[in-house]
Amino acid sequence: MKKFSLNTFKFLLFTCLFYLVMLFVWTNLTPNKFKPNVSYKIGANGHLFSRISEIKNQSNLDVLFLGSSHSYRGFDPRIFTKYGYKTFNLGSSSQTPLQTKVLFNRYMDSLNPKMVIYEVFPATFNVDGVESSLDVISNDKNDFNSFEMALKINNIKTYNTFFYALIRDLLGLNESFNESIYKGKDKYVSGGFVENKVEFFKPFPFEKRKVNIKDYQLESFLEIVNELKKRNIPLILVYAPISKVHFDSYTNTDYLDSLMSTYSVYYNFNNIISLNDSLHFSDSHHLNQSGVELFNKKLIEILNKE
Secondary structure, X not given: OHXXXXXXXXXXXXXXXXXXXXXXXXXXXXXXXXXXXXXXOOOOOOOHHHHHHHHXXXXXXXXXXXXXXXXXXXXXXXXXXXXXXXXXXXXXXXOOHHHHHHHXXXXXXXXXXXXXXXXXXXHHHOOOOHXXXXXXXXXXXXXXXXXXXXXXXXXXXXXXXXXXXXXXXXXXXXXXXXXXXXXXXXXXXXXOEEEOOOOOOOOOOOOOEOOOOOHHHHHHHHHHHHHHHHOOOOEEEEEOOOOHHHHOOEOOHHHHHHHHHOOOEEEEOOOOOOOOOOOOEEEOOEEOHHHHHHHHHHHHHHHHHO
């Protein structure tokens, strides 16, 4: 029995090592079309690598922004600076509460914010989090938080990308990587913001849909909410403006409004500020710079009254 257990252990160890070596070699040497179950996206759209690289220079914030691309494309630190707020944006593309929790656990202590503004877009509560997990795994150092996230998502692409990224981290292969501040029509702005000045949305009809929330996403969201309460850090939940045609396609927005209002101070800016779909948006659910300025000034006006 003892010999059998030892042989089993040796076999499992060999299998794991073989998997890791083959994963690393295969991912490095083969075209993307031959590796559909691994997606390492360092320096991908969204500038998360640049954002993470800035964190070491950030601390004692007035406001920390969390959330999806509506966060890093919606809250401009330059505007908040003009009004006396020191801010940083820790948003990432398609960020679901699972990824927010990873970044929150990793950087909350060092950033030490007086307040957190968490952007809550309904779609991020109803996706599996695979896309955003690949972004976070590829553009940040990986630790137990990454592994825990991978287990919860339980997707082969996330697992493979995590282990591949872990090998790159251990070998220091990303230490010389530099990300351009320009990507297409996007420009990265210090403080975590991505600016888009030149694009304008052409409205089109949307099919009706419902706000749905996955239990495990809500669970991660509540863990963040409760941790902020323990730390006595004020939390403001914000539904950032999206185009009217997109917003009106949701048939049960009242459900989201009611739910979010039970957890903290909540503002649905689609009901607070009036924007023009063609003038203030770069697509159906992201503001262009003109829209950002109007949105941020209204938010600051509300913050100053708090």
